[in-house]
Structure formats: C-alpha cells, structure tokens
Amino acid sequence: MAVTDNDKGAKGITSFIVEKDFPGFRVGSLERKMGLRGSHSAELFFEDCEVPAENVLGDVGQGYVNALKILANGRAGLAARNLGSCQYLLDLSTKYATEREQFNVPIIDHQAVSHMIAEMAMEIEALRSFTYRVAWMVDQKEKIIKEAAMLKLYGSEVYNRIADKAVQIHGGMGYMKDYPVERFYRDARITRIYEGTSEIQKNIITGQLKRKYQN
Ligand SMILES: Cc1cc2nc3c(=O)[nH]c(=O)nc-3n(C[C@H](O)[C@H](O)[C@H](O)COP(=O)(O)OP(=O)(O)OC[C@H]3O[C@@H](n4cnc5c(N)ncnc54)[C@H](O)[C@@H]3O)c2cc1C
Numbered sequence: 001m002a003v004t005d006n007d008k009g010a011k012g013i014t015s016f017i018v019e020k021d022f023p024g025f026r027v028g029s030l031e032r033k034m035g036l037r038g039s040h041s042a043e044l045f046f047e048d049c050e051v052p053a054e055n056v057l058g059d060v061g062q063g064y065v066n067a068l069k070i071l072a073n074g075r076a077g078l079a080a081r082n083l084g085s086c087q088y089l090l091d092l093s094t095k096y097a098t099e100r101e102q103f104n105v106p107i108i109d110h111q112a113v114s115h116m117i118a119e120m121a122m123e124i125e126a127l128r129s130f131t132y133r134v135a136w137m138v139d140q141k142e143k144i145i146k147e148a149a150m151l152k153l154y155g156s157e158v159y160n161r162i163a164d165k166a167v168q169i170h171g172g173m174g175y176m177k178d179y180p181v182e183r184f185y186r187d188a189r190i191t192r193i194y195e196g197t198s199e200i201q202k203n204i205i206t207g208q209l210k211r212k213y214q215n
Helices: 063-099 111-139 145-169 171-175 181-190 198-211
Strands: 025-030 042-046
Touching: 063 111, 063 145, 063 181, 111 145, 145 171, 145 181, 145 198, 171 181
Parallel strands: none
Antiparallel strands: 025 042
C-alpha cells in the first residue's frame, strides 16, 4: 500500500515485508510513463496474501509513523537528486549557449539568454544551500518534517523551471531526443507529484506552522 500524507485515518497500521513468492501477491503490467523510463513502475496486487508475523517491519501499529519519517528523509534525498539534475542542466545550457551562434554572436551574448542562465545559477545556489542545511539537520537527528516539505517543494519547482529554461536555451534542439534536455524536461515533471505533491507539501508546511498557536 502506498502511504500518503492524506492517510489521516491510517494511524495504527503496521508495515510488513511481503516477499515476491508469497501466495496472493502478484505484480501487474508495467505502466507507460511520460518520463522516468529507466525506472519501472507497476501495480502490486495483494489478494488474500498472508504474511508471517516474523515479517513485521518495525513495531506493530507504528507503520504510519515510520512511513512519515521515511517520507521526510526521502524528500531530502529527492531534493539532492533535483539539485544534481539542475546543475547538469545549467552546465549543458551554458556550454550550448557559448558555442551556438545566431545573429553573428554566441547566443549567450543575447541578454535574454544570459538572463535565463543567471536565473538558473541563482536558483541552484539557493537550492544547494537549503539542501545542505537540511542534510545537516538530518545528521544532527533533528526533526525535519517542515523543512523537508519546504525543500521538496522548492527543489521540485526549481527543477521544473530550470528544465523549462534549458529546453528554451537549446531552441529546436531542446525538443529533440538527440539532446538530453528533452529527457530532463519530462523527468522533472514527476518531482512535483511523487513523494507527496506540491499541494500536499504546502499543507504540511502550514500544518506545522499553525501547531505553534494551537493548544
Ligand atoms: C512514476 C511514479 C512513481 C511513484 N513512486 C511511488 C513510490 O515509490 N512510493 C509511493 O508510495 N508512491 C509512489 N507514487 C505515488 C505518488 O506518490 C502519488 O501519485 C502522489 O502522492 C499523488 O497521489 P495521487 O496520484 O493519488 O493523486 P491525488 O491524491 O488524487 O491528487 C490529485 C490532485 O489533487 C491534489 N490533492 C489531493 N489531496 C489534496 C489535499 N488534501 N489538499 C490539496 N490538494 C490535494 C493533489 O495535489 C493533486 O494535484 C509514484 C507515482 C508515480 C507517478
């Protein structure tokens, strides 16, 4: 079962390790996705699937709590992956804009293009600082529910903006599968959806902030 932050009624559930050969468990056909083609996604079916007590993961009744902790750390990890993708897109775009000439000058010398590159670089530095800050909090074993939600939200939105600019800077070539930016543009889109959508991250952030003023 996919555990989400919407599962308010799921408190008290228990996690299990279900092994591939357990009767009643089967994997459905592979999904056809917009991006992330290097990673397979499929539905999982559990029909009268019995799992032995020794396969309980963590403490009984703590499955939801553990899943939320895993989600928080997962979100910090996702932000680090987003950061790496953004840096790669900036490197590719800067190189392309320096080499590609239009109207007798490298396109990086057209102010519209140079400003896109400057904005990409600025957002990446902000994302890098924030990512390192949250990684430091994880090392200190601090609670990161709010910060991980902010970082996941910010990193995903930055990645989508940067992938869009990278395609724009590459012009028509950015739309072709011959250049890697097209793949990053498709792969970026899921980061606003999985590990909790951008809307859900905002709910978490506000939920954490309002706790301060509640009895
Ligand atoms: C490629 C891929 C890989 C995935 N991998 C995993 C995985 O490894 N593990 C896992 O557990 N899940 C995984 N997921 C599931 C993913 O986390 C969910 O798709 C995601 O959380 C959104 O849930 P949903 O699809 O049910 O959309 P819905 O919950 O139906 O949301 C639809 C829309 O409604 C909005 N919405 C819903 N509830 C609220 C609310 N309370 N407030 C405001 N807006 C709301 C959403 O933000 C969204 O815009 C994966 C999904 C994909 C596509």
